[in-house]
Amino acid sequence: MSPDPRRPGPPLLEVEDLAVRFHMEGRIVEAVKGVSFTLERGRTLALVGESGSGKSVTALSILQLLPYPRAEHPKGSIRFRGEELVGRPEAFLRQIRGDRIAMIFQEPMTSLNPLHSVGRQIGEALALHRRLGRGELEARVIELLGLVGIPEPAERRHAYPHQLSGGQRQRVMIAMALANDPDLLIADEPTTAVDVTIQAQILRLLAELQARLGMAILLITHDLTIVRHFAQEVAVMTAGELVERGPVERVFAAPSHPYTQRLLAAEPRGRPQPVAATAPVVAEARGLRVHFPIQRGLLRRTRGWIRAVDGVDLQVRAGETLGVVGESGSGKTTLGLALLRLLPSQGGIRIAGAEVQGWSWRQLRPLRRQMQIVFQDPFGSLSPRMSIGQIVEEGLVIHRLGGPAERAAAVARALEEVGLDPSFQHRYPHELSGGQRQRVAIARALVLGPGLVVLDEPTSALDMSVQAQLVELLRDLQARRGLAYLFISHDLRVIRAMSHRVMVMRGGVVVEEGPVERIFEAPEHPYTRALLAAALRIEAAEEGVVRA
């Protein structure tokens, strides 16, 4: 088997002066520029960087999975157990992939084949690399599913991916990766697509498995909290270069490179300005319910209801931020859309002093100026065919506010207010970075002069340093304009930096509500406690509090 780890020999993985470049429509893009690192058995190296830093490309080139020949390595070498991998024939690499080096991808739903049962997919990973009898194969599949903590593995192996929860799917992915006892596991953002409580469970599982099986883990992530709690070594990448490498404690305590210092300082911090007790209530909901019918059969009779939001009361004052926290499926986005009357709902809604529940679209239209929304995905929320100027101007056109010259001036003002140069109005969304696009989305909401803005995960698609800037901007705008925010997020750090009060949602109902300090310092509900532990300390909760 593998040689004694204590014996001096070549490290498990040696990446030396690796460079990657892509040919894109006549241009050459240097994605990775001379990166070197080593990884020993049983250790975890976290490769950290913001989007576009080249961390995923580096990971994919270890398995030589880049789109060759569009990608190429002008220099550098990757040695695995002393053997060169760069430029080796496909047949040789296939023996390594999935056997000695395994990989876990970010999105468990698209990485599993929806037409095959999970047991069959794990079995396939096994059968590709070793000859096993039918019985042995089945036994090993059940063993692996048990290893990754799937309950009743003998039955669950017949399940299809859609029958499992997100966390279970990610566990199945891990089982597939571990099928052949790899020496090296590459995990590319393994928990980005799952909720924080699940993330804590998955990371604990990986740590346990590493301790038991002795594999090395190369963890690619942008989340510094994960790095701090999970890795022994960290390598920081930016713009295709590796700027700092070392033990986690050292790098976090005394970062030497300016970029690392900036990255560590970038966590959203600070508190919002206090609200006057006399501030008027901008938006109010009483017993708000959104129920989606479950329709079955030929005549589509309604057989039951999904209670997405089930009796929520809320109140937001001018200049106040109400943070709404919850995991996916808790109904927080639905609540935001229902409050703006973008979804049909029951219960009382009062916006800017008017009882708007039941108003027709036409009646509501003048009031739309008062309530705006900013969505999570800055790539999807801007029409790709309109210039930034047109996007920001649209609300003014719809509400027939001002002539062309006044509208142009208003657009320029709104762009300046969100920290963009007015010359941006001639650009198109695809020319902008994620943070800039999100600023455009905010400018589009602000140009109408709203009193209430629903912010639906406005920071979660952005890099950490950009998140911090956006939080600053939002707080600044709130202070200047006295905006009321309904701030929806699963990211507790951002919620803490933004909110005056916090509402914790689960399964469509509010489990706990209160001032932000009380919720964070002394949570009462066990679910809130589990959420806080998972998010801030990556601790998995005891059984029963959260779903697997």
Add this chain to the structure above:
Amino acid sequence: MGGAVVRRERVRFLGAPLRLTPIGRRRLANFERNRRGAWSLRIFLGLFLVSLAAELVANDRPLLVRYDGAFHVPFLVAYPETTFGGFFDTEADYHDPEVRALIEEKGWILWPPVPYRYDTVVKDIPGPAPSPPDARHWLGTDDQARDVLARVIYGFRISVLFGLALTLAASLIGIAMGAVQGWFGGWVDLGLQRFLEIWGGLPVLYLLIIIASFLAPGFWTLLGVMLLFSWMALVDVVRAEFLRARNLDFVRAARALGASNAVLMVRHVLPNAMVSALTFLPFVLNGSITTLTSLDFLGFGLPPGSPSLGELLAQGKNNLQAPWLGLTGFAVVALMLSLLVFVGEAVRDAFDPRKTFR
């Protein structure tokens, strides 16, 4: 929209100055990288322009006559024979040797390259009609002693014009239907989908034949009848795009701004749906031309005597001893359809955001 200025850049395409957005420029560049498609478009446009000016290229009336110190333009104005010193008050027949002798006595005649129209019956062909190709009739004559080249030029024009008109009308209806279905969804969608299935299940060719038998055939009636059945091509594509796009964030954002259904559909969703619809258009055009040709071939198409490629093919079938008829018909139809398919492929490449060239 008024105030906002869109940054567009000037580019030249086929000699025409265009103002394009960056994404449009990328598409144009992708289109031109498909050299086969770009050249097919050039050749097709060239042929189409020539056929649009068919009266100048193939006509049994001269382009210009110089007679007795004055100029005459017979292809535009009908002159009686008496103008040129003849006997009859009827329009001059410039192919008549006597008329020709009269004119050339006091002037000269400028003929178009092909001195026949699609309906000119040539009286002095060397043998019985259809006569094989020779120096005067490059592609021979058909069974009614009409010049095949002239008929092909006119036939090409009518086919392409018919195809374009049908494609335009069918696309407008199809896009509107697809947009309504996809946008409103629910019962509207369900009802129209079922209707489409029934309508699409009708045997189109038989129905066209039946309808053609009690309606006087003509360009516009035929267009109307065929429109009944050809608008369905784009419905599914546009419907799918609208179904997808109506829940996209930028559409929801515009809805939150207070935009009405019409604004949302036209300004936000339609441009995205048009990309996929546009890639289908050359193929819809192809289909329209093929249907017209097949109806003509069966004798249910354009009125008798019209220059039509389908009718030429039918003649070729009936006159196997005159292979130039069938071969010409085949070559012209094949060339036209191939050019359009190549153009269509290039358009598809141009709109494919993932397509990259090395």
